[in-house]
Amino acid sequence: MASNVQTVFQRPSALKEVPTHYCAGCHHGTVHRLVAEAIDQLGAQQQTIGIGSVGCSVLLYDYFDIDVVEAPHGRAPAVATGVKHVHPDSVVFTYQGDGDLAAIGTAEIIHAANRGELITVIFLNNTTYGMTGGQMAPTTLPGQVTTTSPYGRDVTTEGHPIRMAELLAMLGGTGFSARVAVDTPKRAIEAGRTILKAFEMQKKKQGFAFVEVLGACPTNWGMSAIDANARVEKEMMDFFPLGVYKDVTADGESNVFKTV
Amino acid sequence: MSDNVFMAGYGGQGILLIGNLLACAAILENKNATYFPAYGPEKRGGAATCTVIVSEEEIGSPVIGRPASALLFNQLAIDKYFERIAKGGLCVYNSSLVDQVPRDRSDVEMIRIPANDLAAEAGNARLVNMIMLGAYAGRTGVVSLESLKSGLDSILPERNKRFIPANMQALDRGAAFAVNA
Amino acid sequence: MKKRLFVKGNEAVAMGAIEAGCRYYFGYPITPQNDIPEYMSREMPRVGGCFIQAESEVAAINMVLGAGAAGGRVMTSSSGPGISLKAEGISFMAGSEVPAVIVNIQRPGPGLGGIDVSQADYFQAVKGAGHGGYHLVVLAPHSVQELYDLTMLAFDLADRYRMPALVLGDAMLGQMKEALMPHPYQAPEDLPRKDWAVTGKHGRAKGNAVKSLYLGDGELEAHNWHLHAKYARLRENEVRYEATGLDDAELILTAFGGGARIVKTAIAMARREGLKVGLIRPVTVYPFPAEIYRKATERTPKVLCVELNNGQMVEDVRLSSAPGADVRFYGRPGGTGSLPNPEEIFEQICKHYKD
Structure with missing residues (x-):
């Protein structure tokens, strides 16, 4: 009997077996898993160093069974730069939220990309500051109500959401920049492939690699997990279109998003 | 032999360069020496000053209020710094660019x-x-x-090393003038 | 015998660092320390090291954090305004126990201030520029030779105590040139292994986490007591100072760094006039050499503290001196035309010697 049992699904080795602190319906857990799967598939768990940021994902070391440095708010790409130059053969990634990466850490992300640092950046865009309680983020959509844009984000005074995947694609050092989502199984699988690709590019020294993941934050959006999941497609994708914005390894059209 | 010397003139007159050269030559002679430049945000045309101290002993301050010697390169420099020269000191001044010495000082040797x-x-x-x-x-x-001449090689930037012979001759010419003055 | 070189202070810092095995330098230009990144950009590639001109001091210090967390010997340098920007990263490094060397070639402030000689950043260096109540090892060289030697020492102390070390220079020391006797670096044999560093697990059972966040019940307090104990060990083992002429002193002068150079000449002038003047010069300003002040002021209560600022170290001198000590202060804050000369300090000595 037992010999006929085949393992078809299991916890990635790069993830620890611990209960999650993330809210129900939060997409961080899914993205953690996809990152861990990519590390496993590369066989890189023993060589990987993660850089945590400040935000809900600050406890990276509680979930990933790898070496981790905790960076000050927004500075993960600079910390990753330092780590990578000491251990050039290691696999270094940062995991950052939208406040961290697109507000306080704008300078660090742009210049790490522009220098072509051989790191992988996973960027979770959920249009809000999750950990501090749902304040307006640089990615908050026009009209979106948050605790610091109680009348809805007014782009004439509060600026426009920043499209990071497009912005970083413009820089010479960027080898790969894409935006994915994990709101459906199909998109989650595509997201996993994209994240793997972003790690492979690091191993092959093909430039700075960036993956923006659209994520749900039911708690701060004031929605049920199901409604929040639905908002990703209904509201976010219009403003933040999925796709590959740069891939220096592609000859012609990218095939990553055929199913999206 | 010890001395402390203050040099002043326009930026571009090579004052910092000879301050460097003097201190470097002293170190080549196994003495102690400090070179301290005054510097400003501008690269050209401003005032340039520096202080060089040469001593057989450990040197404390690299700056000095009343220097024993002064090399003053123009009218502005002599107007501003002449009074600071210590009693019994020495003032070497560039008469090509100095029309008037501020006052007679019998306590300072003038070149x-x-x-x-x-x-x-x-x-x-x-x-x-x-x-x-x-x-x-x-x-x-x-x-x-001789020490000044040997110092030229380490002080002059690469592009100016072809002028080393001319610099050596100028050192000799200045020395000869002062000895015969 | 190796040849004495004629070297600029800033370059001596960079030379000492490379000799001590520093192979990572991250910085951002600011006067009056630009000779350091310029030297590093030229020499690091020649020794197989890494130089990056960061987009800001903020980024630079976080590159330092990363390289230090990864186990590298790493340095950055700046001046006051840049150190302010680095303060966040320095606090994180103190909290996460990341060794690194930070150099401050001080200029006058506050704000943009100026670019001349000053010791305006004593408080910033010693009392903690950043948040959270931490200490750095702070070394205060007073010569080109010490810039070289103490930069080397800073790497060892940083590694030994797993904390950032700061070399507190100033524009006078950084811009002046004098003789330097280079010497080969010898690593102390008992430096602890960096088995805490992030390297990739490479078979290690547990992942290493270099972090400063402690949320568990009692965790942060325990961590802070651990840091506190480390600072106590520093005070026990690493105090360094120069003291001269204390045996017969009627007046003790005290000064650190570049200011002490000016004071030394003033003391020589005073001694020539028959005035009995001694000197205490802290070499480590953290840990502060409190004990020598207590002992010296028990015999000679009158102290004149001279600084190139409006009175910062004098607070530590007062805290350290014996009860009843008469601690006085003379200083100028820096800025064009604000550098006191030895004659000026000599006048102060004469004045305070009498009354």
């Missing part, structure tokens, strides 16, 4: 040297600094002319 004219005679107007330094070293003997 009046037309450095621009001597540099022009030597064939290169930019050698004013070496003429002045040669005069100072020739008169005081704080470092030997």
Whole structure:
């Protein structure tokens, strides 16, 4: 009997077996898993160093069974730069939220990309500051109500959401920049492939690699997990279109998003 | 032999360069020396000053309020710094660019040297600094002319090393002037 | 015998660092320390090291954090305004126990201030520029030779105590040139292994986490007591100072760094006039050499503290001196025309010697 049992699904080795602190319906857990799967598939768990940021994902070391440095708010790409130059053969990634990466850490992300640092950046865009309680983020959509844009984000005074995947694609050092989502199984699988690709590019020294993941934050959006999941497609994708914005390894059209 | 010397003039007159050279020559002679430049945000045309201290002992302050010697390169410098020279001190000044010494000081030895004219005679107007330094070293003997000449190689930037022979001649010319003055 | 070199202070810092095995330098230009990144950009590639001109001091210090967390010997340098920007990263490094060397070639402030000689950043260096109540090892060289030697020492102390070390220079020391006797670096044999560093697990059972966040019940307090104990060990083992002329002193002068150079000449002038003046010069300003002040002021209560600022170290001198000590202050804050000369300090000595 037992010999006929085949393992078809299991916890990635790069993830620890611990209960999650993330809210129900939060997409961080899914993205953690996809990152861990990519590390496993590369066989890189023993060589990987993660850089945590400040935000809900600050406890990276509680979930990933790898070496981790905790960076000050927004500075993960600079910390990753330092780590990578000491251990050039290691696999270094940062995991950052939208406040961290697109507000306080704008300078660090742009210049790490522009220098072509051989790191992988996973960027979770959920249009809000999750950990501090749902304040307006640089990615908050026009009209979106948050605790610091109680009348809805007014782009004439509060600026426009920043499209990071497009912005970083413009820089010479960027080898790969894409935006994915994990709101459906199909998109989650595509997201996993994209994240793997972003790690492979690091191993092959093909430039700075960036993956923006659209994520749900039911708690701060004031929605049920199901409604929040639905908002990703209904509201976010219009403003933040999925796709590959740069891939220096592609000859012609990218095939990553055929199913999206 | 010890001394402390203050140098002042326009930026571009090579004052910081000869300050460097003097301190470097002293170190080549196994003495102690400090070189301290005053510096500003501008790269060209401002005032340039520096202080060099040469001593057989450990040197404390690299700056000094009343220097024993001064190399003053123009009217502005002599107007501003002449009074600071210590009693019994030495003032080497560039008479090509100084019309008037602020006052007679019997307590200061004066060396009046037309450095621009001597540099022009030597064939290169930019050698004013070496003429002045040669005069100072020739008169005081704080470092030997030979040490200054050996220092040129480490002080001059690569692109100016072809001028080393001309610099050496200017040092000699300044020294000869001061000794015969 | 190796040849004495004629070296600029800033370059001596960079030379000492490379000799001590520093192979990572991250910085951002600011006067009056630009000779350091310029030297590093030229020499690091020649020794197989890494130089990056960061987009800001903020980024630079976080590159330092990363390289230090990864186990590298790493340095950055700046001046006051840049150190302010680095303060966040320095606090994180103190909290996460990341060794690194930070150099401050001080200029006058506050704000943009100026670019001349000053010791305006004593408080910033010693009392903690950043948040959270931490200490750095702070070394205060007073010569080109010490810039070289103490930069080397800073790497060893940083590694030994797993904390950032700061070399507190100033524009006078950084811009002046004098003789330097280079010497080969010898690593102390008992430096602890960096088995805490992030390298990739490489078979290690547990992942290493270099972090400063402690949320568990009692965790942060325990961590802070651990840091506190480390600072106590520093005070026990690493105090360094120069003291001269204390045996017969009627007046003790005290000064650190570049200011002490000016004071030394003033003391020589005073001694020539027959005035009995001694000197205490802290070499480590953290840990502060409190004990020598207590002992010296028990015999000679009158102290004149001279600084190139409006009175910062004098607070530590007062805290350290014996009860009843008469601690006085003379200083100028820096800025064009604000550098006191030895004659000026000599006048102060004469004045305070009498009354």
